[in-house]
Amino acid sequence: MTERIPKSNKLWGGRFSGGVDAALHQFHASLPFDARMWREDLTASVAHARMLGATGILTAEESAGLIAGLQALLAAWEPNGPEIDDQEDIHSKVEAALCEALGPLAGKLHTARSRNDQVATDFRLYLRNGCDQLDAALQETQRALLACAEAHLDVVMPGFTHLQHAQPVLTAHHLLAYVWMLARDRERVADARVRINRLPLGAAALAGTKFPIDREMVARDLGFESILENSLDAVADRDFAVEFLAACSLTMMHLSRLCEEIILWASQEFAWIELPEGYCTGSSIMPQKKNPDGAELIRGKSGRVFGDLLGLLTTLKGLPLAYNKDLQEDKEAAFDALDTTLACLRIAAGMMRGIVFRRDRTLAALAGEMSAATEIADYLAEKGVPFRDAHHVSGEIVRYADSQGKGLADLSLTELRQYSDLIEDDLPPLLTPEAVVAAKTSSGGTAPARVREQLEKVRAVVG
Numbered sequence: 001m002t003e004r005i006p007k008s009n010k011l012w013g014g015r016f017s018g019g020v021d022a023a024l025h026q027f028h029a030s031l032p033f034d035a036r037m038w039r040e041d042l043t044a045s046v047a048h049a050r051m052l053g054a055t056g057i058l059t060a061e062e063s064a065g066l067i068a069g070l071q072a073l074l075a076a077w078e079p080n081g082p083e084i085d086d087q088e089d090i091h092s093k094v095e096a097a098l099c100e101a102l103g104p105l106a107g108k109l110h111t112a113r114s115r116n117d118q119v120a121t122d123f124r125l126y127l128r129n130g131c132d133q134l135d136a137a138l139q140e141t142q143r144a145l146l147a148c149a150e151a152h153l154d155v156v157m158p159g160f161t162h163l164q165h166a167q168p169v170l171t172a173h174h175l176l177a178y179v180w181m182l183a184r185d186r187e188r189v190a191d192a193r194v195r196i197n198r199l200p201l202g203a204a205a206l207a208g209t210k211f212p213i214d215r216e217m218v219a220r221d222l223g224f225e226s227i228l229e230n231s232l233d234a235v236a237d238r239d240f241a242v243e244f245l246a247a248c249s250l251t252m253m254h255l256s257r258l259c260e261e262i263i264l265w266a267s268q269e270f271a272w273i274e275l276p277e278g279y280c281t282g283s284s285i286m287p288q289k290k291n292p293d294g295a296e297l298i299r300g301k302s303g304r305v306f307g308d309l310l311g312l313l314t315t316l317k318g319l320p321l322a323y324n325k326d327l328q329e330d331k332e333a334a335f336d337a338l339d340t341t342l343a344c345l346r347i348a349a350g351m352m353r354g355i356v357f358r359r360d361r362t363l364a365a366l367a368g369e370m371s372a373a374t375e376i377a378d379y380l381a382e383k384g385v386p387f388r389d390a391h392h393v394s395g396e397i398v399r400y401a402d403s404q405g406k407g408l409a410d411l412s413l414t415e416l417r418q419y420s421d422l423i424e425d426d427l428p429p430l431l432t433p434e435a436v437v438a439a440k441t442s443s444g445g446t447a448p449a450r451v452r453e454q455l456e457k458v459r460a461v462v463g
């Protein structure tokens, strides 16, 4: 005989004559991972018990007794939550503990509700809190990027397209680009929170209940913005978790791009930055190594968060309404994405706080190069030459400089005038990296004055 878990251990044992196979029990039990929703389960149960009393579904004494029992568990399980045993999930765990404390009264708590609306409620409460944690961690990372930008306001470096030198930019401008990305991530998290913050409880198993419940009261009690209006929708959909995962995924995508740049900048070929030692590791065989493991691991972990998103979408796509056990797969995906994204944000913030740009190296990267070519074209265009022709002339000058092994800023006026007699002595000073940067005065551009304005705006957005 295979081992069996006794039916007396179950919330649903009545219909069964024997116990459940131990292997199936272990396979479907979610307590090992959903126990982390213990506070949410107890808090939602307190609200439910209060409502059962207020509506007269239970007596005032019964309601008060249940609330006291639940609150005692809340206190007893702080701070680490309940012990993981062979209970099926956090809902059965709470009920079993309550039963032990209160006896038969505990059995009245489940009046007018089902685990289906209960789990959806707990999960929404948990992710709502997750959104608040993400927002705080995103802000922390923004602040670290901002501090790094402020510390490097006068550093000029090559800006790239196609990973080829394009036009020089202020390092601060480059870093602020990421601060704005994270600002939109915060908007997305806030937006996901709006739709997470709707109450499923009261949907019961799928169809509602005959008991005269007051869902609005429960919603108010738990801080939900509104109730979900359709009981089937309330228990069957997990679109809110998908949105949460999508928000985490976009944050991870942004962090991954930042980390890719950090890894490049820290390489010997660039050597633009000094990484803080605390965020690097050494090699067991090559004593000279200082590897950017923190940045690499963030880049790597983006893949796993995208996997969480795709996994849940795939789980959901074929499910008939309403609840199916497949939905239990939602939690590990969301918890993993939350833990991973929070950890990556915190590491990224710590790393950014310690990064120092090496001006000698960014300047060296700009020496003898051609990224002022657009300046020459713009200069001629301002003098009335059609931009396409001006572009051509500038291209010829680049070809000439290249053949001479010079950068554009190194060409003499005589050399420049070989290509157009519209060129005068006011052009060469416009070709240094600092001058090229200073010329980009359009709003959102990289001119120092514009970047200082941008800093003001972004500080207000970051908070």
Ligand code: ARG
Residues within 6 Å of the ligand: 030, 034, 089, 115, 116, 119, 323, 325, 327, 328
């Ligand atoms: N552990 C389950 C889950 O996470 C709780 C809901 C169980 N409901 C049910 N009808 N079996 O989805």
